[in-house]
Amino acid sequence: MADNKSGRDQQADDAERRQRERDLASELERHDEPKPPVETTELSDLEAELESLEFPATGTEVVDAVGDREVRAPDATYAVEELVPDTDGETFDSPGAVRVRIERPTVAAAMKRVVEASETLPNVNFRWSQREAYEKTFRELREIDADDDDEGIQAITDWIVEQIRTKEKLPGSRGVRRQAAKFCRSNGYQVRNDEWLGI
Known part of the structure; x- marks a missing residue:
């Protein structure tokens, strides 16, 4: 592709299209999964609380805003700070992105540990x-x-x-x-x- 405005625009459009395709494939894949353990109403209330933040927001900003907010799952109750990485390297595009992250608390807690551990590595690209x-x-x-x-x-x-x-x-x-x-x-x-x- 030519290195001019038209070529760069085409590359950006292609990248955006590929991202939409990945997001769609991921969403379709998730339809086959069992229902997340956290109730929808519980997550809706949390999303409403997150509306006060300016997005995209970092994990640290989310934890500062609603870290002590508790989310009930069938097997336990979790504070948001136990599920969201407290780091500026993790960003969320919307309250819905935070909701998707914490709707499976055990997976979110595991990813929090992994993301925070990866922050100790120099020049890591996760x-x-x-x-x-x-x-x-x-x-x-x-x-x-x-x-x-x-x-x-x-x-x-x-x-x-x-x-x-x-x-x-x-x-x-x-x-x-x-x-x-x-x-x-x-x-x-x-x-x-x-x-x-x-x-």
């Missing part, structure tokens, strides 16, 4: 696709391990944080999936080869 893969792995573990106090999510989160500390880099998404599959199989959970964790 790409959107890598975050999505981590989150999907945690969601799959939640479904497999739903009756077991989320032991799988805890174990894989601990493993990722340990990898960040010892190897000073984020493990690849395939490595995370492979570790999750190992955990599942060693704990008697079936993982088929055609599933996300069946790597």
